Amino acid sequence: MAEYHLKTPIPEEEIRKLRVGDILFVSGRVITARDEAHQRAVEYHEEGKKLPVEFEGNILYHCGPIVKKVDGEWIFISAGPTTSTRMEYIEPTFIKYFRPRVIVGKGGLKEGTLEALGKYGAVYAIFPGGLGAKAALAVKKVVGVEWIDLGTPEALWILEVENFGPLIVTMDTHGESIHRDIEEEAKTRLDDILKKL
Amino acid sequence: MSRDLRSILVDALVRQTKLAVTTLPDDVKNAIKTAYEKESNPVAKKILASIIDNYTMSEESGRPMCQDTGTLIWYVEVGADFPLLLELEDIIKDAAREATVKVPIRPNAVDPIRAKNSGDNTGRFMPWINWEIREGDDVILTLLPKGGGSEFTSQLRMISPGLGIKGVKEAVIRAVYEAGGKPCPPIIVGVGIGGGADIALKLGKMALLRPLDKRHEEPEVAQLEEELLEKLNSLGIGPMGLGGDTTVLGVNVEYAYRHPATLPVAIVTQCWAARRATIRVTKDGEVEFLSHNVKLEDIKL
Numbered sequence: 367m368a369e370y371h372l373k374t375p376i377p378e379e380e381i382r383k384l385r386v387g388d389i390l391f392v393s394g395r396v397i398t399a400r401d402e403a404h405q406r407a408v409e410y411h412e413e414g415k416k417l418p419v420e421f422e423g424n425i426l427y428h429c430g431p432i433v434k435k436v437d438g439e440w441i442f443i444s445a446g447p448t449t450s451t452r453m454e455y456i457e458p459t460f461i462k463y464f465r466p467r468v469i470v471g472k473g474g475l476k477e478g479t480l481e482a483l484g485k486y487g488a489v490y491a492i493f494p495g496g497l498g499a500k501a502a503l504a505v506k507k508v509v510g511v512e513w514i515d516l517g518t519p520e521a522l523w524i525l526e527v528e529n530f531g532p533l534i535v536t537m538d539t540h541g542e543s544i545h546r547d548i549e550e551e552a553k554t555r556l557d558d559i560l561k562k563l
Numbered sequence: 564m565s566r567d568l569r570s571i572l573v574d575a576l577v578r579q580t581k582l583a584v585t586t587l588p589d590d591v592k593n594a595i596k597t598a599y600e601k602e603s604n605p606v607a608k609k610i611l612a613s614i615i616d617n618y619t620m621s622e623e624s625g626r627p628m629c630q631d632t633g634t635l636i637w638y639v640e641v642g643a644d645f646p647l648l649l650e651l652e653d654i655i656k657d658a659a660r661e662a663t664v665k666v667p668i669r670p671n672a673v674d675p676i677r678a679k680n681s682g683d684n685t686g687r688f689m690p691w692i693n694w695e696i697r698e699g700d701d702v703i704l705t706l707l708p709k710g711g712g713s714e715f716t717s718q719l720r721m722i723s724p725g726l727g728i729k730g731v732k733e734a735v736i737r738a739v740y741e742a743g744g745k746p747c748p749p750i751i752v753g754v755g756i757g758g759g760a761d762i763a764l765k766l767g768k769m770a771l772l773r774p775l776d777k778r779h780e781e782p783e784v785a786q787l788e789e790e791l792l793e794k795l796n797s798l799g800i801g802p803m804g805l806g807g808d809t810t811v812l813g814v815n816v817e818y819a820y821r822h823p824a825t826l827p828v829a830i831v832t833q834c835w836a837a838r839r840a841t842i843r844v845t846k847d848g849e850v851e852f853l854s855h856n857v858k859l860e861d862i863k864l
Contacts, residue, residue, distance in 0.1 A: 367605055387606060432630045432669045443667060444630040449712055449745065472803060473744050494610045494803050495712065495747035496836045498630040499621035517680065519669070532613055534606060536805060548806045549743060552798050556740045559794050563729055 375423025376467040378487035386542045391531035396425040398523040404456045411463045418512040421464035428471030430519030440508040444498030447472040458482035474545030490537035504530040571848040576658035578862040581666045583840035584627040590774035591837045598809040607807025629836045632668035633708030635690035642699025659684040665864045705841040713834040716742035724826040738830035744804015747834035749812045755829035758819035767829035770815035788814045
């Protein structure tokens with residue numbers, strides 16, 4: 367369980383050093399994207415259109431924030447993670463096309479994504495669910511917003527963050543997944559508990 | 564006078580909403596702190612520490628602790644002689660609209676037929692109101708902003724009555740196992756037993772209103788709560804599903820007599836951000852908090 371302070375853009379070799387259980391604090395560029403932004407981004411790529419943001423080397427954050435506009439400037443009020451599993455169907459393609467280095471969310475992703483992480487050099491890390499105030503206070507500046515027509519929770523928010531964390535690496539480039547391990551362990555324990563009822 | 568009371572009420576409910584989404588009740592904070600002290604898994608301990616960090620920052624900065632400020636569920640206990648009894652539903656809707664902008668809370672009311680978000684936390688049957696009308700001229704209003712991630716893993720299981728209490732326990736344990744890390748553990752489990760399908764779910768959700776340091780008043784039920792707590796924590800799911808000793812902060816059971824042929828078990832899962840706030844308003848417009856040690860005027864919008 368090592369602790370790392372990383373700055374974007376993060377080189378691929380740095381990411382390949384990480385192991386599940388490592389704790390990260392990141393500074394630099396974070397871009398939020400949920401279900402609909404994932405969908406549109408992949409469609410853009412397949413139609414040969416350029417995205418309005420650059421994911422490569424940066425952090426992709428599964429998050430639908432509460433935002434507020436004050437004197438023409440967007441402010442992040444509360445911005446914890448959303449459930450990543452909903453993006454599983456599209457995440458491996460997203461990683462292949464856009465090469466984010468760290469994907470942050472909650473709840474974990476599945477085998478398809480695990481394979482893509484190893485292949486393209488990225489990790490999945492959780493930010494503990496519900497830590498909306500803590501995440502928002504790590505946002506130093508809202509650099510921009512794209513695809514606001516999707517609604518404020520679904521838009522691509524481009525953020526400058528400082529010491530955003532603790533992010534806990536739960537899926538790495540070496541094929542390890544804490545989510546898979548804990549699920550298996552809990553199943554064994556469940557059977558044991560039910561037998562003794 | 565009654566127009567005044569109306570605006571006092573709307574303002575009080577908006578402030579109450581702000582308090583609910585920024586300040587956890589003491590019993591929940593204490594349960595998280597105790598879990599942090601006892602936790603032996605280092606990753607789990609780190610997560611619990613960051614949860615404590617977050618609710619402290621939320622309280623100090625006035626920002627919602629979680630960006631999912633939930634579905635607004637109200638429990639209204641109103642005296643039949645309260646002057647604005649018939650206007651309460653309207654008042655609650657007005658307060659939801661105002662809170663969406665002033666707190667702010669996230670617009671979380673979506674039309675399920677047309678897939679459209681109303682944008683202001685109101686809509687058909689929203690906010691949802693559970694009514695109880697009794698004698699008197701005051702009103703007690705409890706807000707339970709229920710997060711969507713943890714609602715997603717709630718379950719109703721209709722089990723064979725022959726399985727008895729053992730079947731009830733199995734239903735609860737299986738539901739929490741299936742929920743895994745999805746409802747943002749450590750969670751609180753509200754269990755509703757008996758009645759009928761709808762009654763069990765209502766009781767399960769209502770059970771979440773009981774503070775975590777209070778066991779059920781009937782010893783057999785209290786014992787069931789403690790047994791379930793111990794067994795659920797031995798699943799090892801842990802905070803955020805990454806393993807550890809703390810899967811569940813508390814189990815609250817409520818029950819109703821059932822039909823001989825039916826044994827409904829409702830399992831309502833609630834994330835660690837177990838937000839709730841209760842106020843009492845007199846017919847003269849005096850407002851007092853019953854859930855938190857705070858004065859209305861101290862809650863800034």
